[in-house]
Amino acid sequence: MQARVRVHAGQVIGRVDPNLFGHFIEHLGRCIYGGLWSEMLCNRKFNGPDAEEFGVVAPWRSVNRGPNTFFNHDNTNFYSGNQSQKIIVRQDDGLPHGVRQGPLALRCGRRYRLRLIVRQEGLQGPLRFALESDSGRPYVEEECLCQEGDWHTHEVTIDCRADDPQGQLAITFRGTGKVWLGAASLMPEDSLDGWRPDVLEAVRALRPPLLRWPGGNFASAYHWLDGIGPRDRRPTRLDPVWGALEPNDVGTDEFMALCAILGTEPYLTVNVGSGSPEEAASWVEYCNGAADSTYGRMRADNGHPEPYGVRYWGVGNEVYGNWQYGHIDAETYAHRFLEF
Incomplete structure (x- = not known):
């Protein structure tokens, strides 16, 4: 016995639904x-647990942690969810303090939209945010003055001046005071x-x-x-x-x-x-x-x-x-x- 298959290519017998393979x-x-x-940042609203550092929400890391610098989860004062990142500096040691996150794949000449939602108490100087290398060398940095009291939103568009697949975003301040970070965002402008x-x-x-x-x-x-x-x-x-x-x-x-x-x-x-x-x-x-x-x-x-x-x-x-x-x-x- 021999089977034969005959194909009538010119005869339409049905229609394949275009949604069959979605x-x-x-x-x-x-x-x-x-x-x-x-969005380039992970856990940008500072919720969830620590990982490697007590009081620092993962995957963020501390900048210049010392004996008079304290990092805490604040579940009373927060902007989103039920938590913010709180940073307290009780004695000025001349160094910037804050948090950073990386690696971020930064591209030279690319414009990025950076947004930060923050509140502060007792801060005398500006808040600094920078795109920088893993060693802390800044490619571009901005400063903003944040009024004391309620949450404030700061938005800037910045140009990166280097290619760095291991880039970092750092958010820091100098002097004494308390800073709460409610949310941060870093997106390429062309999204x-x-x-x-x-x-x-x-x-x-x-x-x-x-x-x-x-x-x-x-x-x-x-x-x-x-x-x-x-x-x-x-x-x-x-x-x-x-x-x-x-x-x-x-x-x-x-x-x-x-x-x-x-x-x-x-x-x-x-x-x-x-x-x-x-x-x-x-x-x-x-x-x-x-x-x-x-x-x-x-x-x-x-x-x-x-x-x-x-x-x-x-x-x-x-x-x-x-x-x-x-x-x-x-x-x-x-x-x-x-x-x-």
Whole structure:
């Protein structure tokens, strides 16, 4: 017996859905932070634990720590989440004191937007921030005077004067006083709504018909309200799925901007692992509701009066697996699906 396969190339028998092979991004490793997203600082809102130095929020490091310089987590006075970085200098030793972070891949001639949210008590001189080498040699530095009292935001655009893959950002001051760091941000000026143009170019070449977000396993513990509003104010959460600190800098509006830049269809996965049908419904209203609805008004207040018109929604992610946060069996999921 001999089998034959005959192909009628000119005969159309059906249509392949363009969304059959979509793509998705997840808050995991360097997929978003350190990958697609252009923010260069880690733990920029100073939340979470120490690592190598007592009182210094990881991965930040102290500058000129000494017997009269103290570093603390402050969980009473903070700008975002539930913590700030507090620095106290009780005796002037003539040295600058503060924190630094690196390595940062700095490029000569590139412009960077630097933003710092800070408050102080008893500081006599300016606050200094600099892009510098690992040894402390400055490439560019700026100073600002910060009034005593409430939180103040300082923003500058700076030009880097050297290529250095091991560059650092240092935030320091001289003399005595108390300084609280609430948030910091360092982004290349050429970022597109916060996204890296070089990575976007590579993704655009893939021509993804749709893009799924926020996961993946991450979706099973993600609460969308954490990711809207002013980014510096959004809370940092410990993600129980991947065990990482989630700054919530990339939320619904940032993802929608990404889809618009790429010309791709958004596909959102609602939280079944620790969420509720009510939370999912409010997210749908935020994305698709009129500007005079409860959550549509929140979207409009965040600068997006027109509904996004999201057509594709997923109810949970891999809920059958015991690796999944809030995993359940098939029958239970069927009941949960009907609730959603």
